[in-house]
Amino acid sequence: MSIIFKDVTYTYNKGTPVEKTAIKGLSLSIGSGEFVAVTGRPGSGRSTFVQLLGGLIKPTSGSITVSPRNSSELMACRGVGVVLQFPERQFFEESVYDDLSFPLRRAGISEEEIETRLRDALNAVDIDFHTYCDRSPLELSSGEKRRVAIAAILVLDPEVIALDEPLAGLDGRGKREIVKELKRLQGEMGKTVIVATQDCEGLLRICDRVIFLENGTLTGDGGAETIKGIASRTSPIQSLRDALKAKGVDLGNGVFDAEEAFLRIKGVK
Numbered sequence: 001m002s003i004i005f006k007d008v009t010y011t012y013n014k015g016t017p018v019e020k021t022a023i024k025g026l027s028l029s030i031g032s033g034e035f036v037a038v039t040g041r042p043g044s045g046r047s048t049f050v051q052l053l054g055g056l057i058k059p060t061s062g063s064i065t066v067s068p069r070n071s072s073e074l075m076a077c078r079g080v081g082v083v084l085q086f087p088e089r090q091f092f093e094e095s096v097y098d099d100l101s102f103p104l105r106r107a108g109i110s111e112e113e114i115e116t117r118l119r120d121a122l123n124a125v126d127i128d129f130h131t132y133c134d135r136s137p138l139e140l141s142s143g144e145k146r147r148v149a150i151a152a153i154l155v156l157d158p159e160v161i162a163l164d165e166p167l168a169g170l171d172g173r174g175k176r177e178i179v180k181e182l183k184r185l186q187g188e189m190g191k192t193v194i195v196a197t198q199d200c201e202g203l204l205r206i207c208d209r210v211i212f213l214e215n216g217t218l219t220g221d222g223g224a225e226t227i228k229g230i231a232s233r234t235s236p237i238q239s240l241r242d243a244l245k246a247k248g249v250d251l252g253n254g255v256f257d258a259e260e261a262f263l264r265i266k267g268v269k
């Protein structure tokens, strides 16, 4: 399943004194199975991009096509699932089971199928079905909440999963867990994964491609070389890593913040 943006512009409050064009003439395509990070400075249009991807808002001009490549893919096409920023704030049922099964029950899916889907979705984000299904989603750790919220979209079995700031508000460990699960979604489950992120640390290392937005305009789109350039431009930890490397200290992988860098240098981790 591929996604094609053709000259897409999106303007909030069009025709009013407060109108704001958040995406400007964006043309790009994203192929099946890619892992794409969408990044840029605050207000650059990342969240608007994710909402356009998921069909939550429609382009003011231009077009977005989500197209299966052949008829068998057409049969299997299950669209784009969107995980909004802080998705755990939208939990509303008393148990993880009830929260995740709500849209499936509404769609008339059998209880047996619902349980299978919940097991698979929770398993995909490393949450044990038996231990967690009767627990209140509000009583989980921040990282667990975020993973359960991702599972809430996975139960719908979308081919493409787009997430807005999936690392926001998590500590180093929580971030590492999400990064690992997202990579698994792409690698083991064959999903196309698109993440809007300001927190490039971790995600940029595992994505195949980065899209860089500046004030709603596409100013960077590419693989390893573009990723390296953007990482050193946007991530303070990457700059720290480069500076230390020049002095002969290699921080290695898995360092997400200054505290972890400090511990690594001290040889604690």
Ligand SMILES: Nc1ncnc2c1ncn2[C@@H]1O[C@H](COP(=O)(O)OP(=O)(O)OP(=O)(O)O)[C@@H](O)[C@H]1O
Residues within 6 Å of the ligand: 012, 013, 020, 021, 022, 040, 041, 042, 043, 044, 045, 046, 047, 048, 049, 198
């Ligand atoms: N609902 C809205 N109404 C009006 N303007 C909006 C709305 N949402 C976003 N904007 C404006 O559109 C531009 C892009 O916003 P967007 O939220 O897509 O950027 P972002 O890169 O996700 O930023 P952030 O760093 O806040 O996550 C910004 O200038 C923002 O002020």
Ligand SMILES: [Mg+2]
Residues within 6 Å of the ligand: 046, 047, 048, 164
């Ligand atoms: Mg945003």
